Amino acid sequence: MTTAVTATAPVPVPVPDTGLAARSEVREWARRAGALSPVLAVIALLLVPGGGGAQGGTGGSGTVADAASGLLVLICLLRVVRGGARPLTRAAAVVLGLPVLGVCLAAITSNDPGASLPGVARYLQIFVLVPGAVLVMIRDRRDFAVVAWGLVGLALLEGGVGVLQFATGTGASYQGADIRAVGTFGATDVMGMATVVAYGLVIAAGLALGGRAGSRGRTAALVCAGLLFVPLVLSFSRGAWIATVLAVGLQLLLSGPRRAARVALAGAALGVVLVGGFGIGSDMVKERVTSITQVTAAPDQSVTDRYTMWAAAGRMWRSEPLTGVGLKGFPAYRDSNASLALSSGSDTAGAGAAFARQPLLSPHNMYLLVLSEQGLIGLLALAGSWAALLVAALRRRRRGADCALVAVGLLSWQLIDFFYADIGGPSTVLMSVVLGLAAWWSLAEVRDA
Template sequence: MSTVLPFLPVLPVAAVVVLLGLPVAPGSTTPADAASGLLVLWALADTLLRARRPLTRTAVIVLGLPVLGIAVAAVGAVTTEDALTGLARHLQVFVLVPVAVLLLVRDRRGVRLVVWSVVGLALWQGAIGVKQYLTATGASFQGANIRAVGTFGPSDVMGMASVVALGVVAATGLALGARQRRQRVVAAGCALVLLVPLALSFSRGAWISTAVTCGTLLLLVGVRRAAKAGAVAVAASVVLVGGFGVGATALQERLTSITQVTDAPDQSVVDRYTMWAAALDMWREHPLTGVGLKGFPAYRDGHASFALSSGSDTEGAGQAYRRQPLLSPHNMYLLVLSEQGLLGLVTVAGSWFALLVRALRRLRRSGTPARDCALPICGLLMWQLVNFLYGDIGGPSTALTAICFGLTAWWALARDASPVPIPAPAPVTAPAPTPTTVSVAAPLPESDRR
């Protein structure tokens, strides 16, 4: 029981991560979202019971800054329903859940529990995804049901890719920061294993974000270690893809398409570029406050060119064929710029980069004992910020995005997140000399002297 007590405050945070492993019906409230709401209430009750000032002034400013841009954009929403749902979702992901995680995490032991739960979730979703590929029961991709989507289904093809990519980043950070050799080996093994489902997700944005983030983490710990780890990752990829043929043909075509985004882009790339241009056009018309929360779909057709398709086809993984509408530009920065304007971009995105800067500064000043938490935490936020260039919030995996922001907030802003100093060894003092007792023999009797 004594070994469980230190983890009690952070168990609700880990529960949100674990619940993301459950299958969900499209369009319904997920167990993870419901648990994140309870997480906020739990953190509030815990703070009141502890009766202490929960946040520093810097934490209030950094985490409270997005509220301004989000609230102003909610006022300008097209409908009242859009205003309420958009306000609730943005505050949940970027303010409320991160603050709750910041309040509930006590020390690095709690952080390690949550980070390992992210790795465990990635292994679970990845295992389902690999099975989907091998049995042709995944989402439709190039006419075959081979795309690994885990429990998220074809309506959220980025869900499993995001979870597995975050698992790779978390495991890489743990492997680079762990002090015990066994932990390093286990974490490195998890990272290499997760490369398989990440490849089978066929998500170019997740691949790029993971490569950039893991490369940055490796450089943070030294160029020599980065070169060694990079060589191991390349060798593993060659063996898995080339040697065993893991999605070789489709994967090669997908990799080649990354370099063809300007010469011969496929329709998905054309749609993305068209929506990016539409988002910028919306911002030019409403530069300060944007078109309002969840306003992109309403203004899309008035600003997009005829190159935009009507939607994307989704099928497979237990769901029938349906046409998925394009409701966002698939770029979080452009989504914020178009719906919240410059005010939203400065307040919301400014909060993200303030967290990143403070987290990296604390990482640089921290000692080796804290790197087992600092490296995976910084990696999770870096992955989110890079991935926001190719995606945005939406779907069940968004709850994990909020957890990542919360972990970074703890490391960057909490009072007690600084590394625990290692006590200096006590000076070795020579033992006090034991007094020597000299015994004086009694004089022998006269008869014995002879």
Template structure:
């Protein structure tokens, strides 16, 4: 069965009847733009990752879902095929099962709402509201803007010693996310770097656009390095490498040479964090032989998550159940928490409330039912998206940049899930990325693939009406 969605949009404005300007034409995307760009707003120290906090970006994502629901009731969004509905909707059933079967369903309810927001509602809203390649590029461009601003803040933090504490110095670049969410800036900078790399390499992209995107990608290497986030480095390298290979081996080699040269100049020539960066890189190869305490804690929590799943293989221990069951399944090697300080925040000992592996977190809290519902859908999206990018239909050839962006971001996210999970303000972007990947994978030839200019495809009932008129 083809993974496609049938287009259903209102007809384009009739000339002479007050035509729609760009803002009026694309206003449903404003909540999506706000969802990304409101992550530029600084949060009070200590509140960034607190449970139950609704950030401005979360509020914007809820508005996005509301706008989508209103337009769906008015018949102004595309209709999902059974396959599309299953990929986007089955996770909700798995989440409901994990909530109902939890030892304390009331305590699991906040987890149900959060998972529903990130993995069901926001992705579905993106798929239904983004109508063409132009709007997709608009959403992708917001990631680059967010990355450049957060990256600039992070570089200033490193240069002025006002960042998060790292090896006794306040030099770790964390942007506006603070030391309580050290992965926040690294994540959004990596997103922007992947998008910029995809645009710079995409066939058919204008020379000026390609140069600007390439410059953005090179600029974003510096704040990513200064984040000292090994996980973000690995995921970014893997995603960028896949994007480069999909764009062409020759181009991939050129970009790799440019990135290596930039790294040599920044770290070797200018000495930007050279000793610490080298030590951090070396530690990646020592996670098995001589792991540091953070890696030891991660291994211990992975083992605890596996133990929980072995006791509850079908439905897990329930959403939000990992912290309550952690100590009963952990060894004595687990520390009491991680130390955070700097960037305007006093010393705080943060508890370890998740296994830092999204797949193991799902397995331990939702069991095989939840893992198949969520990860199974991700596998379908990844396979369909790569297939469409590598063997594009005529409509997809005109928007190869969208395919590279969607594939790169989704591969980054799936790789990052191997050693990280959801949490913090940037979590809402996970839902946007899944939605962008689904938009690319599930839209068929001629559906949502227009370059802009014409608004959407055939309105609900419009094709039959015209065909009936022709026969009469």
């Protein structure tokens, strides 16, 4: 007896169409970029060279990016009115609205309320309106990623211009040579490119540390972080260096001790190769790093000026401890409170600009600027808002490693950098976008897609 064997056709195994999936992903990113175009426009328009300089505090004229930020707020307001839903949670409204208290009180109690009005508009733009608009525009974690990568893209473009300036001797003047990388911001805003590049590096580090192992996004973020290291070094910005090292160090610790050790070793090796091996500004970088510790032992004039203005800000605060001397009041009260060690200004030249003497209109320390102009009430309101954002971001870090590390990194970078810088200059509007990005993670209802 024989058994018949019935032949069966092999079951076809479906082969995924990777090309179709890739095209679908590109269309999805394009759709989201279109919805977020008001935010991305603010980022992109920072590439346009504009006026404003690096006037400290709330000085300087507006730029096209500032105009775009106003349009962003208007578009967001129209969307909220048409949607009819409450745009912010109660916690978000309180945290983002807290700075309004100190700003308005300082303007009302100012000796010259009329002169303080531009300062009110600037503070509300940077710390309330634009961050709130960015928070409302971002709907989920993919939108967060679109804005984050937009910031990284801006950093790469500005950093590329900065490296070219160093290589060709067309940057801002530094120690008698036009080699300081400043990007499109010019010699009057030497912190502009450094800030943008630092933002991009911190974002890339957060995306790389929080991304899935082996994913293309994580690899791209690692490459971007490595590329941005070079223009950050060539910016010769001591404050940006310190803030970046500490912010990325915090991100590493939050991602795990073992990973922190491995990445720290890799970063140190990269620094040795680029600065030591290839000699990328090695002597000047060494001198700049050494100058950080030269506070009392033969400091350079910039350090002397900074500490002199810090002392002047302290004297202003002691004269009006609760409400300060008024918004935009620091320049008016500077000379009567500063010692003779303060120079008449800082020299700027290069990057397409002629030699100019730039006046010192702020203490280059955000906390002391707010304390002197808005008093203790203003400082508690502003710093309390920033601290609440950071605490909320840390509490949510287990809900999404990549977003959490980006938000915590950006907030910690900004709070550290505020010890060496304040608002002023064309790059300031980008700070409001960064605060809005971090505020979404800290305060909004987080959705994956």
